[in-house]
Amino acid sequence: MPRPETSGTPTSSAAGTRLDPWLGTYAERTQGMRASEIRALFAVANRPEVVSLAGGMPFLDGLPLDQLSQVAASVVAQRGLQALQYGSGQGDEQLREQILEVMALEMIAAHPDDVVVTTGSQQALDLVTRVFIDPGDVVVAEAPSYVGALGVFRAYQADVVHVAIDEHGLVPAALEETLASLAAAGRRTKFLYTVPNFHNPAGVSLALERRPQVLEIARRYGVLVLEDNPYGLLGFDRDPWPALRSYDDDGVIYLGSFSKTFAPGYRIGWAVAPHAVREKLVLASESAILCPSNASQIAISSYLATCDWRSQIKSYRELYRERRDAMIGALSEHLPEATWTVPDGGFYTWVRLPEGLDARDMLPRAVTARVAYVPGTAFYYDGSGSDHMRLSFCYPTPERIREGVRRLAGVVTGERELVELFGTAGAESDDEVASPAPDLP
Amino acid sequence: MITSASSPSAAAAALPVDGAPGRTPRVAVLAGGLSHERDVSLRSGRRVAEALRSAGVEVSVHDVDADLIAALTDLQPDLVWPVLHGASGEDGSVRDVVQLLGLRLLGTGPRASRVAWSKSIAKTVVSRAGLVTPEFVTLPQSLFRELGPARILSSIVDRLGLPVVVKPSRGGSALGVSVVRSASELARAMVECFSYADTALIERAVSGVEVAVSVVDLGDGPVALPPVEIVTDGPYDYDARYHPGRVEYFAPARLSEATRAEVERVALVAHHALGLTRLSRSDLIVDTDGVAHFLEVNVSPGMTETSLLPQAAEAAGHNLGTLYRSLVEASLAASPVGLEPAPAS
Numbered sequence: 001m002p003r004p005e006t007s008g009t010p011t012s013s014a015a016g017t018r019l020d021p022w023l024g025t026y027a028e029r030t031q032g033m034r035a036s037e038i039r040a041l042f043a044v045a046n047r048p049e050v051v052s053l054a055g056g057m058p059f060l061d062g063l064p065l066d067q068l069s070q071v072a073a074s075v076v077a078q079r080g081l082q083a084l085q086y087g088s089g090q091g092d093e094q095l096r097e098q099i100l101e102v103m104a105l106e107m108i109a110a111h112p113d114d115v116v117v118t119t120g121s122q123q124a125l126d127l128v129t130r131v132f133i134d135p136g137d138v139v140v141a142e143a144p145s146y147v148g149a150l151g152v153f154r155a156y157q158a159d160v161v162h163v164a165i166d167e168h169g170l171v172p173a174a175l176e177e178t179l180a181s182l183a184a185a186g187r188r189t190k191f192l193y194t195v196p197n198f199h200n201p202a203g204v205s206l207a208l209e210r211r212p213q214v215l216e217i218a219r220r221y222g223v224l225v226l227e228d229n230p231y232g233l234l235g236f237d238r239d240p241w242p243a244l245r246s247y248d249d250d251g252v253i254y255l256g257s258f259s260k261t262f263a264p265g266y267r268i269g270w271a272v273a274p275h276a277v278r279e280k281l282v283l284a285s286e287s288a289i290l291c292p293s294n295a296s297q298i299a300i301s302s303y304l305a306t307c308d309w310r311s312q313i314k315s316y317r318e319l320y321r322e323r324r325d326a327m328i329g330a331l332s333e334h335l336p337e338a339t340w341t342v343p344d345g346g347f348y349t350w351v352r353l354p355e356g357l358d359a360r361d362m363l364p365r366a367v368t369a370r371v372a373y374v375p376g377t378a379f380y381y382d383g384s385g386s387d388h389m390r391l392s393f394c395y396p397t398p399e400r401i402r403e404g405v406r407r408l409a410g411v412v413t414g415e416r417e418l419v420e421l422f423g424t425a426g427a428e429s430d431d432e433v434a435s436p437a438p439d440l441p
Numbered sequence: 442m443i444t445s446a447s448s449p450s451a452a453a454a455a456l457p458v459d460g461a462p463g464r465t466p467r468v469a470v471l472a473g474g475l476s477h478e479r480d481v482s483l484r485s486g487r488r489v490a491e492a493l494r495s496a497g498v499e500v501s502v503h504d505v506d507a508d509l510i511a512a513l514t515d516l517q518p519d520l521v522w523p524v525l526h527g528a529s530g531e532d533g534s535v536r537d538v539v540q541l542l543g544l545r546l547l548g549t550g551p552r553a554s555r556v557a558w559s560k561s562i563a564k565t566v567v568s569r570a571g572l573v574t575p576e577f578v579t580l581p582q583s584l585f586r587e588l589g590p591a592r593i594l595s596s597i598v599d600r601l602g603l604p605v606v607v608k609p610s611r612g613g614s615a616l617g618v619s620v621v622r623s624a625s626e627l628a629r630a631m632v633e634c635f636s637y638a639d640t641a642l643i644e645r646a647v648s649g650v651e652v653a654v655s656v657v658d659l660g661d662g663p664v665a666l667p668p669v670e671i672v673t674d675g676p677y678d679y680d681a682r683y684h685p686g687r688v689e690y691f692a693p694a695r696l697s698e699a700t701r702a703e704v705e706r707v708a709l710v711a712h713h714a715l716g717l718t719r720l721s722r723s724d725l726i727v728d729t730d731g732v733a734h735f736l737e738v739n740v741s742p743g744m745t746e747t748s749l750l751p752q753a754a755e756a757a758g759h760n761l762g763t764l765y766r767s768l769v770e771a772s773l774a775a776s777p778v779g780l781e782p783a784p785a786s
Contacts, residue, residue, distance in 0.1 A: 016670075016672060016689035016690055016691040017689065017690050017691075017692075018685060018686050018687075018688065018689050018690070019685040019686075019688075019690065019746070019747050020685035020686045023685075023686050039480070040477060040478065040479070040480045040481065040614070040616070040679060041477060043479045043480035043483070044475055044476070044477065044479045044480075047475060047479075047506070048506075049475060049506070050475075361632060361633060361636050362636065363636075364477060364616065364617065364636040364637045365636050365637075367477060368477075368637075370475075415636075417586070418582070418632050418635050418636075419632065421582075421585050421586060421590050422585075422590055422628040422629070422631050422632050423628065
């Protein structure tokens with residue numbers, strides 16, 4: 001705002017302050033980091049009065065906590081000197097062998113040396129991006145895509161190009177078209193980022209017949225595939241489908257995680273990568289964190305060795321199926337004018353709002369009504385997607401889910417009235433992906 | 442409870458409480474709540490609690506939830522300081538409950554809070570007290586439904602001109618606020634505003650220097666702290682307020698002696714006219730003719746690292762811990778529950 005002249009002598013000629021003495025020294029990549037009002041609203045969403053259909057938090061009450069406390073005690077009692085010490089940058093060897101057993105459920109045949117243990121698969125995402133992306137390089141990703149991945153890509157100043165998905169996942173023809181047009185424009189696409197199973201946020205899975213097609217297209221264009229698979233074992237009505245990595249050892253980096261099938265608090269995930277890539281990932285990880293937590297790795301290793309983890313996953317599948325049913329039933333009852341995906345696994349359904357409504361605009365009203373969701377804008381690099389929202393059914397009980405959707409229906413009605421009144425919606429949204437709220441995995 | 446009570450520093454002298462010299466007062470800071478400004482309130486509350494502890498006050502911090510009444514009843518604090526932003530914290534309702542429990546409040550009582558919380562009512566009150574405030578209208582969403590929006594919106598533009606500022610009549614931290622520069626943007630701004638509140642205040646935008654003037658009363662009557670000037674290269678929105686870097690602050694503001702005296706006078710008149718107690722912050726704009734326009738007042742000003750009252754206090758040479766402790770002392774020495782001054786009519 002222009003500064004007016006005021007009469008008399010100014011009483012202060014003091015220099016102003018921006019309350020940050022390091023303002024001129026930040027890296028360019030921090031420019032997009034903003035404290036949005038969406039983050040402020042999520043502070044309310046975490047309160048118990050609010051039915052949060054926003055976060056992707058697993059329902060840990062379903063874990064055998066008594067058994068786990070014994071496991072945790074034994075970690076210190078029996079292997080304390082190892083658990084509390086630095087460890088290998090690549091990760092605990094025994095755990096890496098056990099990870100092979102987990103991945104075998106998705107037909108992946110690998111060697112323990114192929115596995116790099118990371119601090120959650122989020123760190124693996126960061127490492128892969130750090131190793132491959134220079135500013136301006138292209139990452140091709142599904143539309144929509146996991147908000148946390150978009151945040152990493154943005155941090156490394158990648159240019160993300162989205163590719164359409166449908167109810168059977170990534171559309172091969174759309175992928176081909178995108179890669180062809182990028183190649184024709186002389187753009188270098190470094191990798192394709194995909195969540196093939198029970199997609200976050202869309203809830204869909206890449207159809208079996210499309211898997212080899214997608215790999216063949218990527219191979220033809222010389223594009224690496226980054227397969228992010230935290231939910232693959234959480235199918236409701238079927239056994240896991242073969243991972244993309246099971247078709248192609250050389251062209252796929254696979255990311256796995258214990259955060260959704262066991263406990264995110266341990267922060268243990270992993271990457272399986274071709275030999276040369278894996279070497280770089282280990283070096284990059286050592287420079288970032290020296291080594292993943294030994295205590296966490298040994299606790300998970302003990303859990304896998306002493307508890308019936310397959311039955312645990314089975315009970316989670318049943319629990320989440322019941323919640324999915326509650327969510328879909330409630331949507332049918334209360335929000336018939338919206339459309340949504342019906343996931344056969346994982347944590348999320350992707351809801352398209354009635355014509356003209358903007359999920360981001362609607363969020364304050366939702367929080368006032370004590371229900372929260374994630375606006376679709378979080379899942380697009382360019383902030384589009386305002387006509388969608390992600391609803392999570394993993395954490396609230398079926399009763400709370402029904403109550404949450406009932407509240408949401410009231411919010412939609414109110415917002416609809418507003419939009420009908422003023423005949424406007426879908427203005428430009430600010431980018432949200434650089435600073436996702438902490439509960440948006 | 443968010444954090445447990447902590448022991449005061451041994452070096453700090455104890456404050457007299459209710460005729461019991463030597464006993465350290467217990468202050469319950471309320472922070473959080475369920476408003477859209479929960480996050481800001483939590484940060485403000487933590488800062489206030491830390492500062493008080495550093496000055497030897499025994500502090501506990503409480504969220505506003507189902508456990509609050511039991512916690513306050515058990516604790517029987519000497520004073521309750523609501524560092525709550527947004528609805529229930531600033532609209533007087535939580536303050537009502539505190540007084541119902543027979544506890545003493547630091548700050549403005551419920552009735553005056555209710556008046557100040559409504560920007561339109563506050564503007565009317567200060568206007569009657571002789572202050573200048575931008576011309577405005579206050580319109581509930583229901584009115585647009587009943588009368589149809591097109592004519593109302595065009596009347597707004599005809600009457601107030603452009604640009605105008607659209608904001609929730611009740612709310613803070615710039616949530617739901619838009620500056621509208623062309624008539625075609627107005628409908629969109631209304632939608633954004635009504636997402637936060639059911640009543641919108643639309644006021645003529647005044648161009649000039651944005652200034653915040655905090656008022657504190659340490660027992661000898663309200664005094665204005667040095668005005669803080671806010672310079673932004675974009676909107677003074679949520680991000681700009683709480684993310685250091687986007688705003689340049691000048692404390693004291695770069696105003697002439699006369700203008701500085703005038704903005705301080707305006708803040709004090711608003712404080713008096715609205716019947717506010719102990720502390721407040723008025724947001725003003727000084728136009729190109731040096732006229733100070735009152736925009737709104739906060740009975741529970743932000744107390745975060747980037748907030749304006751703490752900056753003003755430091756510009757005046759106050760140590761925050763000492764200042765907040767003095768506010769506690771003054772509140773303890775003042776009249777107890779039920780003697781809230783009525784707002785001037």
